[in-house]
Amino acid sequence: MTTASSAEPTRRDFLYIATAVVGAVGGAAALVPLIAQMNPDASTVAAGAPIEVDLAPIADNQAIKVFWRSKPIYIWHRTKEEIQHAQNVDVATLPDPQSDAARVKDGHDQWLVVIGICTHLGCIPLAHEGDYGGFFCPCHGSQYDTSGRIRRGPAPANLAIPPYAFVSDSKIRIG
Amino acid sequence: MTGHSTVDPPAGAWPSQLKRSDGKGLYEPPVYRPKNALLRWVEARLPIGGLIYSSVVAYPTPRNLNYWWTFGAILTFMLMAQIATGVVLVMHYAATADGAFDSVERIMRDVNYGWLLRYLHANGASMFFLAVYVHMFRGMYYGSYKEPREVLWILGVIIYLLMMATGFMGYVLPWGQMSFWAATVITNLFSAIPIVGDPIVTWLWGGYAVGEPTLQRFFSLHYLLPFVILGVVVLHIWALHVVGQNNPAGVDPQTEKDTVAFTPYATLKDIFLIAVFCIAYGWFVFYIPNYLLAADNFIPANPGVTPTHIVPEWYYLPFYAILRSIPDKLMGVIALFASIIVLAFIPWLDTSRVRSARYRPLFKQFFWLWVIACVGLGWLGSKQPEGIYVILSRVFTVYYFAFFLIVMPLLGIFEKTKPLPNSISESVLGAKA
Numbered sequence: 001m002t003t004a005s006s007a008e009p010t011r012r013d014f015l016y017i018a019t020a021v022v023g024a025v026g027g028a029a030a031l032v033p034l035i036a037q038m039n040p041d042a043s044t045v046a047a048g049a050p051i052e053v054d055l056a057p058i059a060d061n062q063a064i065k066v067f068w069r070s071k072p073i074y075i076w077h078r079t080k081e082e083i084q085h086a087q088n089v090d091v092a093t094l095p096d097p098q099s100d101a102a103r104v105k106d107g108h109d110q111w112l113v114v115i116g117i118c119t120h121l122g123c124i125p126l127a128h129e130g131d132y133g134g135f136f137c138p139c140h141g142s143q144y145d146t147s148g149r150i151r152r153g154p155a156p157a158n159l160a161i162p163p164y165a166f167v168s169d170s171k172i173r174i175g
Numbered sequence: 176m177t178g179h180s181t182v183d184p185p186a187g188a189w190p191s192q193l194k195r196s197d198g199k200g201l202y203e204p205p206v207y208r209p210k211n212a213l214l215r216w217v218e219a220r221l222p223i224g225g226l227i228y229s230s231v232v233a234y235p236t237p238r239n240l241n242y243w244w245t246f247g248a249i250l251t252f253m254l255m256a257q258i259a260t261g262v263v264l265v266m267h268y269a270a271t272a273d274g275a276f277d278s279v280e281r282i283m284r285d286v287n288y289g290w291l292l293r294y295l296h297a298n299g300a301s302m303f304f305l306a307v308y309v310h311m312f313r314g315m316y317y318g319s320y321k322e323p324r325e326v327l328w329i330l331g332v333i334i335y336l337l338m339m340a341t342g343f344m345g346y347v348l349p350w351g352q353m354s355f356w357a358a359t360v361i362t363n364l365f366s367a368i369p370i371v372g373d374p375i376v377t378w379l380w381g382g383y384a385v386g387e388p389t390l391q392r393f394f395s396l397h398y399l400l401p402f403v404i405l406g407v408v409v410l411h412i413w414a415l416h417v418v419g420q421n422n423p424a425g426v427d428p429q430t431e432k433d434t435v436a437f438t439p440y441a442t443l444k445d446i447f448l449i450a451v452f453c454i455a456y457g458w459f460v461f462y463i464p465n466y467l468l469a470a471d472n473f474i475p476a477n478p479g480v481t482p483t484h485i486v487p488e489w490y491y492l493p494f495y496a497i498l499r500s501i502p503d504k505l506m507g508v509i510a511l512f513a514s515i516i517v518l519a520f521i522p523w524l525d526t527s528r529v530r531s532a533r534y535r536p537l538f539k540q541f542f543w544l545w546v547i548a549c550v551g552l553g554w555l556g557s558k559q560p561e562g563i564y565v566i567l568s569r570v571f572t573v574y575y576f577a578f579f580l581i582v583m584p585l586l587g588i589f590e591k592t593k594p595l596p597n598s599i600s601e602s603v604l605g606a607k608a
Contacts, residue, residue: 023446035261042285141524 049175052167055111063127065116068174072116072124073162074135075172078146083109085133086147097156100147101163113172114148115162120155134157176238189419190235196430204431205233210238230416235434236441237422239603243317244420247412248445250450253303254408259346260296260400268348270394272387274348276475294464300342301467302456304490307335315521316542318530319421325522327414330521334407341400341514342488344393352482353474358393360485364498367508384478401562424602425530426595433599484559491551492556497575500568510572517579524579526587534593538586545578 048069055075058064063076063149078086084099104112116135117122123139130136130149135144142153149158164174209215209230218224267286269278282289294438311331314320320328347358362379368465381388402547418430428434451488459466467489471482487495497514501507517524530537548571555571596602 033291034259035291036262036287036288038266039287041267041281041287043281044285150226 025104048175050173052171052173054171056170066174068162071162073160073174074112074114074116074127074148076112076127076146077117078110078112080134082146086145086149089145089149095150098147098149098154098158102132103149103158104148104165105164108166108169111172112148113162113164113174115157116156116159118142119150119157119159125159187372189433193235193418193434194430196432202235202431204229204235206219207233215251218525230437231442232436232438234416234422234437235419235428235532236429236437237420237428237599238433238435238440239309239422239424239599240420240444241423242388242392242444242448243309243313243423244441244450245445246306246313248261249306249449250303250310251408252449252452253299253306254401254405257296257299257303258355260292260299260404261398264292265398266294268394270348270391272350272390272476275348277392279349293458294460295466298464300345301459301488301490302337302452304342307338307450311335311518312546316532316539317423318422318525318527320424320522321525322522323418324421327411327418328522328564329519330411330414331517334404334411335518337400337404338406339491341397342490343403344397344400346488347390348397349472350390350476352474352480353469354475355385355413355476355478356481356485357487358389362389364508364511367505367507382395386478387454399503404589421529421530422599423533424596425534426597426599426601429598430600432502480592486557489553489557492554493552494556496552496556496568497572499556499585500572502566514575517576521579521583525583527590527592529595534588534595535590536593537590538582541578541582541586545572548574 005126049100051066051068053066053075054070055077055146058075058077060077061079061082063074065071066075078154083100089100091099092098103114118125118137118139120137120140120142123137125135125137125142125144127135130143132143132145132148134143134148134151137153137155140154143151144159145151145157148161150156162170162174167173189206191201192480194200195202207218207225209218209224214224221544260275264282267278267282267289272586284290286292314328314331343357343361345494347354354490362385365375365379368375377383379389381392421426469486476483486492494511494514498511500508503511527534527538532542552568552571552575553570555564560568586598
């Protein structure tokens with residue numbers, strides 16, 4: 001290959017490098033659609049819009065399960081006892097310290113709304129089960145209390161709280 | 176050592192035919208010698224670096240190659256593009272009779288960049304065929320199919336057949352009206368075979384008509400065949416590297432002065448024309464993405480209603496015209512397949528000792544007439560088979576076959592060719608070389 005060897009960068013060097021850079025940018029840009037297409041498509045995103053749940057049919061001590069964004073959400077109408085149990089715990093002793101007040105909405109502490117996915121490896125815990133009267137995960141034995149906080153077992157964190165708000169005293173919007 | 180008919184390529188694989196220009200024996204191209212110790216360690220165990228170096232870096236390439244020689248690289252690029260866009264499209268496609276059409280619409284509307292991926296893939300198929308026709312015409316004009324490149328040429332015909340099968344099955348997948356009825360017409364071709372025709376067609380369909388079983392097996396094969404094509408392309412490039420490239424003069428390189436290293440010359444020429452080709456590709460994808468798509472394919476497949484105007488994609492039109500120009504069903508099917516199979520025989524049908532049409536004034540004219548016949552047949556394939564269109568189709572079909580079966584054998588005997596240059600360097604640089 002004939003090269004003019006010189007100490008100074010030549011016009012040819014500049015053109016080669018500039019072309020290579022533009023080519024590299026083009027190549028990276030060409031990859032974007034191939035990778036981005038795996039993200040949730042518009043219809044999936046649309047199906048993930050907020051939902052409204054009517055709380056009136058939920059009896060005292062009953063826990064129902066609804067789905068939002070393909071995730072199971074427990075809505076638990078807690079009894080006075082269950083609220084007491086949740087509030088009387090010394091927060092500092094918890095594996096994932098969090099007060100009950102931080103996990104419910106002001107003035108609505110009888111409603112526990114948690115995402116029903118065990119923070120260990122993703123199974124759905126069973127409500128009204130376990131030594132703490134809360135949730136019990138059958139996969140590896142994690143135990144949650146009446147506030148959905150982890151007490152015993154391999155799960156590292158409390159059950160997550162989804163974004164939700166009270167539209168009225170008997171209706172919430174999740175998402 | 177000038178391309179006389181011998182059984183074996185002279186003196187072993189390319190570039191061992193090259194002599195040194197100073198007369199001191201055989202030319203030896205530079206060898207891969209990595210300076211890095213880790214690379215040397217890998218090279219001693221798996222000599223991929225050396226293979227790449229000797230195939231696309233130091234590889235001696237005739238110095239007179241023109242831009243028609245870049246279409247092999249363009250085709251490799253398009254095969255990669257089709258595989259990449261195809262694999263990601265399959266992540267969203269549903270190969271069921273109820274779901275296929277809707278899944279394609281979902282790709283177009285909902286999937287991130289789905290519209291782009293679909294248009295890239297559909298128009299990419301057309302660009303793929305455009306490039307393959309240019310590539311084949313180049314081979315025919317410059318005699319690249321002649322000794323010692325017969326196997327290279329035949330591998331190319333095999334790749335072309337695989338491409339046609341892949342393209343046909345891909346077109347069925349959106350399950351529009353054209354998809355369904357093209358599938359019906361093409362699978363019905365096999366019913367022309369006497370005795371075993373109908374069982375074969377039932378076997379292809381997996382049912383009593385084109386239906387979901389047909390769609391699902393076409394989907395499976397459409398995913399498989401491009402990788403088969405990839406394998407045959409590897410053989411194609413291997414066969415090429417054993418004998419070396421042809422060149423526009425059709426005269427074998429004698430010394431290393433007739434060649435240049437593949438990198439950077441051929442590499443950059445290829446990259447440049449790939450970029451130009453992508454501009455044409457992008458023109459279709461971004462400005463006229465539906466120009467080549469049949470409008471009827473936006474109607475979901477209806478097994479009870481045949482569209483009034485069934486047309487295959489443009490790249491099948493010449494063969495469609497040949498099929499319809501023969502009034503007999505079986506003979507029409509035979510003519511269709513013969514029009515492709517005849518290509519495999521041209522290394523032996525063409526009797527001329529001169530490779531390149533540059534030095535064959537008569538062959539050049541017959542060749543361009545043949546190109547006009549191919550384009551003409553393509554245009555006629557899109558017309559209704561009646562009146563003047565049928566007559567013209569028959570004329571062009573006769574010429575199509577006459578070119579291979581009469582012109583090629585006879586010209587080799589009777590044509591007065593122009594004198595060949597003494598070497599490639601002389602043809603490029605003049606007698607001073």
